[in-house]
Amino acid sequence: MIPFFRKKGNGKPKMEGNESTVSSEDLLNESADTASSEKQIDTDLSVHPEWTISKEDQYSFQFLNMECPPLKPNQISLSGISLQHEEAGQYQITAFIRSSLNKTIKLHETTLVLLDSSDNVIGRKTMDLEEAGDIPPRSSRPWNFHFTDQDLFTKDIPEEGWKLAFQLKPSSRKHSLDLQDSWEQSLAEKDKNQLQEMVEKLDPPKSGEVNFMGLKAVHKEEGDLHVTLLVRNGSAKSINLEQIPLQVEDANGEVIAKGGFTLKDFGVKANTSKPWTFIFPKEMVTDGELDLSSWKAYPVQKNAAH
Known part of the structure; x- marks a missing residue:
């Protein structure tokens, strides 16, 4: 030896x-x-x-x-x-x-x-x-x-x-919840368990697929839009996200918010889903009342902008 x-x-x-x-x-x-x-x-x-x-x-x-x-x-x-x-x-x-x-x-x-x-x-x-x-x-x-x-x-x-x-x-290897340390420390056990149960009940993403699922959208009085998404990694490898250009559509299919987000040390482990809240400042959000009775948020390619 x-x-x-x-x-x-x-x-x-x-x-x-x-x-x-x-x-x-x-x-x-x-x-x-x-x-x-x-x-x-x-x-x-x-x-x-x-x-x-x-x-x-x-x-x-x-x-x-x-x-x-x-x-x-x-x-x-x-x-x-x-x-x-x-x-x-x-x-x-x-x-x-x-x-x-x-x-x-x-x-x-x-x-x-x-x-x-x-x-x-x-x-x-x-x-x-x-x-x-x-x-x-x-x-x-x-x-x-x-x-x-x-x-x-x-x-x-x-x-x-x-x-x-x-x-x-x-x-x-069943698809499971992955929490950022800040969420792990701040979320109540009841909320963690609810998230875990939801992730386990959902159909997992396809093998190798990374997608985003909307959890919650709140339009604040000051005009900011807070959007909580589940980042779902169906890959057998961990991923690290640094920049995400996102846009949000309301119930009418209209784009109501659009902006780019820079993330630090945001990794999603293999075969897990990680929740994260993205805050669109007022200037990135459409003026007026927003119909959030249904909505979706998704990343967009830079060349997709018109």
Whole structure:
């Protein structure tokens, strides 16, 4: 076995890969634990009982584990530590298996994918992860994953910015709600549950499709128009939206508001829907009474403007 870490100039270990996260419900096919009210969960280092490692490696794993961001309840993640090329077409990927669950879990045969920094799949392998042993509650277990040239789709393997991820079976991935942190913190649990139920009852978007569904439109006394939409991602990849040109039509099919919105760090995870409120200032809204008994909002192409 090759070393876990490459030596850095400052002598400190560094996470060379990124983190991928799935819900325990999707991966383990079991109901989520709703008892915990915590929004963020830190994981404690858990080295496999049969591993014998040096004090230096123990310190390095402890240091890197503390660098990992907290998990949300009912999440399991893979956090990339290092990807090293062994001889004869062998690759060793070291990553943390992290769990925020309040109980011990055990993984079984699972398909893993290796992604580059743009989330393109550059490798795939089915592995039996029972050897990783029992993963204690709220813990982070370092483990080595071995790939060969036959498991990889390219010879251009990045040393940094890659990601190891669980490949979920399509049948186990139901479309779910994704909330921005600000919404997660401000929405009442009752409202979150209503949104989740609505998302689950709706027909999911087609595979690879991204669309917008209207939830609420309010014309304020000062003239602003507040439009809440559900951004629905039917893709198997997360998307990041930076600029959205939107227009709104009223019950008569007339365009009553039009404008461009610049978003910061607005990502929508794969196979999820995320609500967001877009505020059209008074100057972007048609004068007079608006018939909002029915309405729709949708993105427009720049070249579609007349």
